[in-house]
Amino acid sequence: MTADMTSNRTARPDRYDAIIVGSGIGSLVCGGYLAADGRRVLVLEQHDVAGGNAHVFRRRRRYEFDVGTHYLGDCGTDGIIPAILSGLGVGDRVRFRPMDNERGFDRVITPTTTLDVPSGWDNYRDRLKRALPGEAAGIDTFIDLSKTATALSRASVLGEPVVDLYRANPEVTRWSRRSLGKVFHHCGFSPRARTLLAAQYGNYGALPDDIGFSVHAGLMDHYMRGAYYPEGGGQVLVATLVEALEGHGGELRTRTAVARILIENDTAVGVELADGERILAPLVISNADYRRTVLDLCGGEAAFPAHLVRQTREATMRCPLTAVYVALDTELPDIPNANIWWHDSDDLERAHARMIEEEMREVPQLIFSFASVKDAGAPNVCPPGHSNFQIMTVCPPGHEFWGVDKSPADGERYRRNAAYLARKKQLTDTILATAEKVIGPFRDRITHLETATPLTNERYILASGGTPYGIGNWGGVGKRPDVRTGVEGLYVVGQSTRYGSGVGGTATGGMVCASQVLDRPLLGEVHQGAVVGDPSRLPDRGPDWDPLRVSRGRARQTAKGLARIG
The missing domain is CATH 3.50.50.60 (FAD/NAD(P)-binding domain)
Structure with missing residues (x-):
């Protein structure tokens, strides 16, 4: 050819x-x-x-x-x-500046639980058991599978001989080829447990049934070795x-x-x-x-x-994101050196399905990243006494949600499209109002506000579907x-x-x-x-x-x- x-x-x-x-x-x-x-x-x-x-x-x-x-x-x-x-x-x-790896580099918030995720698989296991005391056996199974699967994967990537290791761990090999959702089912987890364990799915942009267990475990192992900011x-x-x-x-x-x-x-x-x-x-x-x-x-x-x-x-592509970039003329009180993963439900999978069905009239989950905390004092981030942070959420796939017919990469001139601007304003307002419920009021101290949609990402990066995560199902x-x-x-x-x-x-x-x-x-x-x-x-x-x-x-x-x- x-x-x-x-x-x-x-x-x-x-x-x-x-x-x-x-x-x-x-x-x-x-x-x-x-x-x-x-x-x-x-x-x-x-x-x-x-x-x-x-x-x-x-x-x-x-x-x-x-x-x-x-x-x-x-x-x-x-x-x-x-x-x-x-x-x-x-x-x-x-x-690399370490985040709060001992107390927790990620804070997961649901209606019933606040879980601070520390570095170290066994530390993570202990926190999960305290949050989910009735599901200790499933947690042990899941953490043991994750530790072994990621150790094998790391050894393979580093070029170490792994044939005998895989032969000695056939169960791990078998589960590594399945979805995260199937491993959750194998562990007998409730929707609440599934939500806490998959709460950081915004790191790879897919729900448990749509992502490989090895992908989830690999991403978590990456941070279990310590979370940092350059x-x-x-x-x-x-x-x-x-x-x-x-x-x-x-x-x-x-x-x-x-x-x-x-x-x-x-x-x-x-x-x-x-x-x-x-x-x-x-x-x-x-x-x-x-x-x-x-x-x-x-x-x-x-x-x-x-x-x-x-x-x-x-x-299919993994989930697209909308990101709201916020600068304030004040510092936010009581913000940990951690990301915040907020969910409005103890069943994130059902909440995600509702979001798609209802075209995001409400925001079921938010991700907060605080650059002015992670890189405190850096002159490029913001002036002293100010704040710089992002609020992100996954959103429905497809251009139709944004009121356009095709992608920016294919020539769509969307930035003055009335339907697009209306949707962008509605979603930005909803994200900000919801964010204030999580971290307290801040809108009257905003000095810069900017929203990037999946169309923004597609225009700059030429990524199919505007997702930063790449292919979901090939x-x-x-x-x-x-x-x-x-x-x-x-x-x-x-x-x-x-x-x-x-x-x-x-x-x-x-x-x-x-x-x-x-x-x-x-x-x-x-x-x-x-x-x-x-x-x-x-x-x-x-x-x-x-x-x-x-x-x-x-x-x-x-x-x-x-x-x-x-």
């Missing part, structure tokens, strides 16, 4: 070893390691800055809001994220990876949209940009939305077997594509791969992709202390160092339009 190769522009000579489409965490990790190995790497990003869902935006020269970096797990001395950074030679450039915000992590990429000879181009991935004789040969320019390379890695990669960038059946195209076209619950595709020289990374959502999952997927390209077990090596990158090649950071500027790429650092703080 051969994709259409007609063009009025001449292809640029093959002077890159790899082209990466999109600049999320997965692609920056992968690109950094390929560059550190000596490969000539080009990363292309259609937005003004790198980072994907991990980027930030600034408002009023006083506030910086993280789009998707709300907390990170596993950032201790044995952590995978620090190991990935250290392996690139940039481990000392990102500092000092200076998520853009610091992005900028550090950009420095590693560029320091090792790679190139980041922002404001550069890719129109097509070029495929000849079942082999990726480069990309064509939106302006018609072609750039050739023997390796293409797509960090673009997986459905768009297969169906649009690669031309569907022109590059892939019909069954894979059909499976991708029929794939031919089966929990089934997702791997990084290697059936096209020679074409790989994928990002939120829709089998390695998971969030910074930890996408970074791991980026490492797996680089490992397959370079044919070496990178993650295991760096976790054992290997350093692939060369710190001497990194740029110095002066007193005016700005991660947002760095994240525009070296060629555009001084371009106009950069928002500033102060």
Whole structure:
């Protein structure tokens, strides 16, 4: 199969070893390691800055809001994220602030219970038993399954021999392939127990019957190893990876949209940009939305077997989110160094179904993330004495809920649409009124208020359905594509791969992709202390160092339009 190769522009000579489409965490990790190995790497990003869902935006020269970096797990001395950074030679450039891991990094609130979730599986077990004394046996079963399943998964990702371990744990292997809902049923949990255990489903955007048990357990294990926030915000992590990429000879181009991935004789040969320019390379890695990669960038059946195209076209996405960004001219009282997960029901699954059926006339759950508490005193977050936080909620899928006919990626000009604006205002007002019931009154102290809907996310990130979580069902619950595709020289990374959502999952997927390209077990090596990158090649950071500027790429650092703080 051969994709259409007609063009009025001449292809640029093959002077890159790899082209990466999109600049999320997965692609920056992968690109950094390929560059550190000596490969000539080009990363292309259609937005003004790198980072994907991990980027930030600034408002009023006083506030910086993280789009998707709300907390990170596993950032201790044995952590995978620090190991990935250290392996690139940039481990000392990102500092991680611990959240309240002893008292609780997540606070779950339901009508009958407040549960503070601590780090450590056994500490979590004890808190659950105190909250659910009648369900101790089921809790023991669930925690034991989770601990064993995640230990096996971690060993596998780190390249350790696991065949005998899996053979010795057939029950865990069997349950790891099933949905979280089926494991809940196996444990005999009540709706209240299911609600407390799945309360943080906003971390992956799917209800228990629609998510694999291994996904849930893996995300929880990530935070059971300690919850952290990157000092200076998520853009610091992005900028550090950009420095590693560029320091090792790679190139980041922002404001550069890719129109097509070029495929000849079942082999990726480069990309064509939106302006018609072609750039050739023997390796293409797509960090673009997986459905768009297969169906649009690669031309569907022109590059892939019909069954894979059909499976991708029929794939469902995980839940979309609406986020309200709030700044206040005062500090909020009694806010813990934790996220708050509030539910208006002890049966979150029934409440979610009601939300869909009633088109969200009420908000059944909210997620609060307090940047000014997690990164207290950071000058980029807010002025002293102010607050900066987000309130998020999952919302119904589909464009119809928002009063539009198609997606922004397909040309929908929605931002002045009266129906869209009315829905956005109604939902924002409802979220704010509900939030005040949880954390107390604050609306009269607001200095900045902004709402991002799934259409906003789709416009900036080009994510199908506007979800930050990627594919939900790709031919089966929990089934997702791997990084290697059936096209020679074409790989994928990002939120829709089998390695998971969030910074930890996408970074791991980026490492797996680089490992397959370079044919070496990178993650295991760096976790054992290997350093692939060369710190001497990194740029110095002066007193005016700005991660947002760095994240525009070296060629555009001084371009106009950069928002500033102060």
